[in-house]
Amino acid sequence: xxxxxxxxxxxxxxxxxxxxxxxxxxxxxxxxxxxxxxxxxxxxxxxxxxxxxxxxxxxxxxxxxxxxxxxxxxxxxxxxxxxxxxxxxxxxxxxxxxxxxxxxxxxxxxxxxxxxxxxxxxxxxxxxxxxxxxxxxxxxxxxxxxxxxxxxxxxxxxxxxxxx
Numbered sequence: 001x002x003x004x005x006x007x008x009x010x011x012x013x014x015x016x017x018x019x020x021x022x023x024x025x026x027x028x029x030x031x032x033x034x035x036x037x038x039x040x041x042x043x044x045x046x047x048x049x050x051x052x053x054x055x056x057x058x059x060x061x062x063x064x065x066x067x068x069x070x071x072x073x074x075x076x077x078x079x080x081x082x083x084x085x086x087x088x089x090x091x092x093x094x095x096x097x098x099x100x101x102x103x104x105x106x107x108x109x110x111x112x113x114x115x116x117x118x119x120x121x122x123x124x125x126x127x128x129x130x131x132x133x134x135x136x137x138x139x140x141x142x143x144x145x146x147x148x149x150x151x152x153x154x155x156x157x158x159x160x161x162x163x164x
């Protein structure tokens with residue numbers, strides 16, 4: 001009786017804990033990306049309300065994946081893994097729509113290059129508009145969605161190895 005109170009009868013799977021921790025880390029990265037992406041049109045001096053609405057949706061999805069990572073740590077790897085895989089696909093799809101919305105907003109204002117000025121550095125960064133889509137997808141969106149996918153698949157693998 002005392003042993004069951006101290007040590008639960010169902011063993012904890014380290015694979016689910018590691019996958020859940022990776023899911024939480026990827027979710028925090030997704031939240032940071034969404035906050036950066038929300039402010040990016042203002043920094044570029046573009047009027048892209050659709051892009052900002054997509055980033056608000058991304059924040060919601062990132063919080064859902066954050067909860068999913070917590071579910072995996074707290075012994076629900078199947079539910080958490082499934083939510084993380086869905087969050088991975090949603091993050092990638094939102095990233096595609098976001099970068100396309102930024103490109104269309106820049107083309108709508110007849111810009112051939114996007115100029116990024118910052119208060120932290122004095123140089124300006126000129127990015128051709130057609131390169132915005134590939135650079136924003138390659139650097140933040142693709143790695144975050146891959147981390148979420150790997151975490152979700154790890155949770156499903158941990159569930160498959162659990163004694164039922």
